[in-house]
Amino acid sequence: MTDAPAPARRAGWIRITRAGWFPLALAVVFGAVAAVLPLLAIEIPGVLPGPTYLPGTLQLLALCLIFAALALSYHLLFGTAGMLSFGHALYFALGAYGLGVLLQRTDLGLVPAIAIAVAIATGIALALGAVSLRVAGISFAMVTLAFAQAGSVLVRRNAWLTGGEEGLRLDTRNVPEFLIGVLNTRNVYWVALVVLLAVFLVVVWFERSRAGHVAVASRENELRVRVLGLRPFTVKLLTFVIASALAALTGTIYFVLQSGATPRATSADFTLTLLVIVVLGGVGSRWGAVVGAFVYTLLDQRLTAFAASDAVAGLPDALRIPLSEPLFILGTLFILVVLFLPGGIAGTVRRASSGRRVTRAARERLEEAE
Amino acid sequence: MSAPVLVVEGLSARIAGQQVVEDVSFEVPARGVTALLGRNGVGKTSTIRAVLGLIERRGLVELAGERIDALPTHRIVQRGVGYVPEDREVFGGLTVAENLRLAERGSDATGRELVRELFPDLVERQAQSAGSLSGGQQQMVSIARALINRNAVLLVDEPTKGLAPLIVKDVADALARAAEAVPILLVEQNLQVVRQLAETVVVLESGRVVHRGPAAELLDDPDATTRLLGVHAEPGAEEGER
Amino acid sequence: MSTIVLLLVTGLGLGALYFLVASGLSLIYGLMGVLNFAHGSFLTLGAFAGFELARRLGGDSWPALIASLVLGSAVGALAAALTELLLIRRLYERHIEQVLVTVGLSLATVALFEGIWGTDPIYVSAPAWFGQTTELLGARIPNDRFVLIGVAALVLLGIVAFLRFTRYGLIIRAGVENRPMVTALGIDVRRAFTVVFAIGGAAAGLGGVLASHYFGYVSAQLGGSLLIFAFIVTVIGGLGSLSGAAIASVVVAVLQQFANFYWGVGDLVVVLLLAGVLLLRPAGILGKKVHA
Numbered sequence: 024m025t026d027a028p029a030p031a032r033r034a035g036w037i038r039i040t041r042a043g044w045f046p047l048a049l050a051v052v053f054g055a056v057a058a059v060l061p062l063l064a065i066e067i068p069g070v071l072p073g074p075t076y077l078p079g080t081l082q083l084l085a086l087c088l089i090f091a092a093l094a095l096s097y098h099l100l101f102g103t104a105g106m107l108s109f110g111h112a113l114y115f116a117l118g119a120y121g122l123g124v125l126l127q128r129t130d131l132g133l134v135p136a137i138a139i140a141v142a143i144a145t146g147i148a149l150a151l152g153a154v155s156l157r158v159a160g161i162s163f164a165m166v167t168l169a170f171a172q173a174g175s176v177l178v179r180r181n182a183w184l185t186g187g188e189e190g191l192r193l194d195t196r197n198v199p200e201f202l203i204g205v206l207n208t209r210n211v212y213w214v215a216l217v218v219l220l221a222v223f224l225v226v227v228w229f230e231r232s233r234a235g236h237v238a239v240a241s242r243e244n245e246l247r248v249r250v251l252g253l254r255p256f257t258v259k260l261l262t263f264v265i266a267s268a269l270a271a272l273t274g275t276i277y278f279v280l281q282s283g284a285t286p287r288a289t290s291a292d293f294t295l296t297l298l299v300i301v302v303l304g305g306v307g308s309r310w311g312a313v314v315g316a317f318v319y320t321l322l323d324q325r326l327t328a329f330a331a332s333d334a335v336a337g338l339p340d341a342l343r344i345p346l347s348e349p350l351f352i353l354g355t356l357f358i359l360v361v362l363f364l365p366g367g368i369a370g371t372v373r374r375a376s377s378g379r380r381v382t383r384a385a386r387e388r389l390e391e392a393e
Numbered sequence: 394m395s396a397p398v399l400v401v402e403g404l405s406a407r408i409a410g411q412q413v414v415e416d417v418s419f420e421v422p423a424r425g426v427t428a429l430l431g432r433n434g435v436g437k438t439s440t441i442r443a444v445l446g447l448i449e450r451r452g453l454v455e456l457a458g459e460r461i462d463a464l465p466t467h468r469i470v471q472r473g474v475g476y477v478p479e480d481r482e483v484f485g486g487l488t489v490a491e492n493l494r495l496a497e498r499g500s501d502a503t504g505r506e507l508v509r510e511l512f513p514d515l516v517e518r519q520a521q522s523a524g525s526l527s528g529g530q531q532q533m534v535s536i537a538r539a540l541i542n543r544n545a546v547l548l549v550d551e552p553t554k555g556l557a558p559l560i561v562k563d564v565a566d567a568l569a570r571a572a573e574a575v576p577i578l579l580v581e582q583n584l585q586v587v588r589q590l591a592e593t594v595v596v597l598e599s600g601r602v603v604h605r606g607p608a609a610e611l612l613d614d615p616d617a618t619t620r621l622l623g624v625h626a627e628p629g630a631e632e633g634e635r
Numbered sequence: 636m637s638t639i640v641l642l643l644v645t646g647l648g649l650g651a652l653y654f655l656v657a658s659g660l661s662l663i664y665g666l667m668g669v670l671n672f673a674h675g676s677f678l679t680l681g682a683f684a685g686f687e688l689a690r691r692l693g694g695d696s697w698p699a700l701i702a703s704l705v706l707g708s709a710v711g712a713l714a715a716a717l718t719e720l721l722l723i724r725r726l727y728e729r730h731i732e733q734v735l736v737t738v739g740l741s742l743a744t745v746a747l748f749e750g751i752w753g754t755d756p757i758y759v760s761a762p763a764w765f766g767q768t769t770e771l772l773g774a775r776i777p778n779d780r781f782v783l784i785g786v787a788a789l790v791l792l793g794i795v796a797f798l799r800f801t802r803y804g805l806i807i808r809a810g811v812e813n814r815p816m817v818t819a820l821g822i823d824v825r826r827a828f829t830v831v832f833a834i835g836g837a838a839a840g841l842g843g844v845l846a847s848h849y850f851g852y853v854s855a856q857l858g859g860s861l862l863i864f865a866f867i868v869t870v871i872g873g874l875g876s877l878s879g880a881a882i883a884s885v886v887v888a889v890l891q892q893f894a895n896f897y898w899g900v901g902d903l904v905v906v907l908l909l910a911g912v913l914l915l916r917p918a919g920i921l922g923k924k925v926h927a
Contacts, residue, residue, distance in 0.1 A: 107731065107734070154910050154913060154914060155913075157913045157914060157917045158870075158913060158917050161664065161668070161670045161730075161734070161874070162870055162874065162917075164670065164734075165670065165866045165867070165869070165870050166870060166909065166910075166913060168863065168866060169863065169866065169867050169870075169905075169906050169909050170906060170910075172863050172902070172906070173902060173903055173906035176902045176903065177903070291859075291863065292742070295672075295738050295741075295742060298735070298738060299738070299739070299742070302735055344747070344750035344751055345747060345750060347750055348746035348747060348749060348750040349746070350742050350743065350745070350746035351742075351743045351744075351746035351747045351750065352743075353742065353743075354739045354740065354741075354742035354743025354744075354746060355739070355743050357735070357738075357739035357742070357743075358722065358736055358739035358740060358743065361726075361732050361735045361736050361739065362722070362725060362726070362736065365732075445819060447815055447818075447819060465818070465823075466815075466818040466819055467818045467819075467820075467821050467822055467823045467824070470818075470819060470820060470821030471821045476819045476820075478816065478819065482813055482816045484808070484809045484812050484813060484816070485812065486808060486812055487805070487808060487809060487812075491805055491808075491809075494805065495805055495806065495809055495817070495820060495822070496820045496821075498821050538820065542821075
């Protein structure tokens, strides 16, 4: 009885997923295709820098997978529970830097170090989440931003621990051989894929759980949840902590893939990037978050290559300057998506396949996320 | 009888996706007070807010023969729809004079004169912040904001809610005076006040109109009052659930 | 003692900068419910405009400084008004999307500024008097602090006077309290939106030119770094409250200066203060009810 209203409200969404196993089947297909990519020599000119078996391409694709996992964790926060956080990067960075510091300062193996890093991040998320959730809406956004900023300052200031502006390198003493070095990029790629699928499963599981339904319900109507005798605060905090733990896990793999981290991973801009990814893909859509992460990461990489190309260098200033700044193009693109493509990529695909009604639902979802 | 000043036809409204007014039709005659009645939570306030475009609505609304249902709120008000909201909604941080200055469209000497005459209290307190006034005084400010302009119709929502009996009488008298010049659509729980002011009543139930007619006829029929409004006309009358 | 005076005045100067950014943020949020992430860009643009003008006028003279202040605030106001008219207005009442648009604008403009002026800080010159110090209660205080404090005080007075004595000011004050009721009095509030954006942008642009003198340089990141503290100030002061923003600006900046000087942890203390305020008073010092 308690969670009955939530599924009814999400009729549009349910209809798309139809049977409960559909997203899981899709995930299996996606996982299978992604898993064999390193064994194939697929070339997509203009999208990928080279054939898929090359370490350089796999490195980029692994980054896509990691950002997809991170975007999914952000989707849980923003899309599912309607909490607009500007500090999600903090937990990603806690995972990355936590793992880095543990590997450098202790004799822990990789897996225990990851587990401890994620546990620490989860604990911090619990404490900061409890404070941040004292307020809602825009205040919540600002407070999470402030906490993340403090984290960023700590990382930059305490060079003895974090390497400061230089960043922290991966200490490979206790990292298994098969994850180290350029030639083993595909192993890291597979690990990233496993993490993405694991995050996906957790997100699906959470959204279908009673707590997930309450999270959706409290996004739509906090009062109703209260009337039902549940405390939205507890459920929101739970969502916040789970999303943060997933972000931290993703951060640890990112650290392994990049063989280190720089303070950019802690910055507010990084969280904003996540927000761009999720909105680009389509707020409230899991696949949107994944697709958005791929589109954004590839676009960013391609635009950077494009900016450095001779074609751009030869242009007059008025064109050269904007085109040589990938973030300018991405930012502008983002504005255009918000203005003209409500529902992002997922919304556009759905609109194309099932008429206009869904757009309204997507817009309402965005509105209700407030 | 002259044409009605306000015609509402097939009006529906939603708040946050929830239907609160459904297919409501009624008219407000060009003279006197029309009372919009019904049990608590039946959609009276929502109907008024829908007419003003303050909530998402569908249907036809005509003011003096012209459609206003597609206009934004401020344009509707500019055409001469005065609004006295439920819970007064005065600007507490503004002074009484500022509240009135904000409301005044153009300068209408008769409007100001009427306000000065009806609410001498407010003239004395014009430099005081509205938030520091008593509930009754705030209600006067709220009514004065509507009376200060020349309007085609006033929409007055529960003006006596939560006021002491003596103040209720003042408010009712002020509205009676106002009604001499401008027709009023009144939402009111206090049947005494309805009896004093209203000629016509429209009764809503679950967002629909279930009764229309002269005020006296309804109020003199205890059974109908109990059935339609859920109030006991006499103590001890039996509960009239449908 | 002299150290304390120096820290106090420097803190006031920094607080003045925070206020110039936070005042606009707070007014815009209060009236429209929009958290304006692009506000830092208005500041940066004002700073660059002022810098370019001063450079062309010969750098370090007083007229050049004054002209750059005027231009900086004009450019800030113009950029802000255009943002409201072209982007924000299209998304009327869709608050989350409005925030998203300002996020996109801030990312795009910062990148654009980096493309035009580069990523390195550009050092600015000011009249010689700016770099000199004045002795106050035994402390030698850089003169630019006094200018900052003076200008911020004038801006505060100016905004208060505008709010108090003009029709738009009346509409804005009423709108911050209860916007639907303002429209229900027959007033088109949207015109006031452009006005608050322009005022906020002017204050930010002015703050940009002053910030470039306070820090001694201008860079594409200038606005973004101040914006975060301005956000904190607006939350602590209470969203939508101008006087709250003024008080919180001073408290935050002075506290930050002292904590930085004695323990080197100014930024963290500010965040702790924020957490404390939220725990005790979620609506901020002078805020209305919490906006859910």
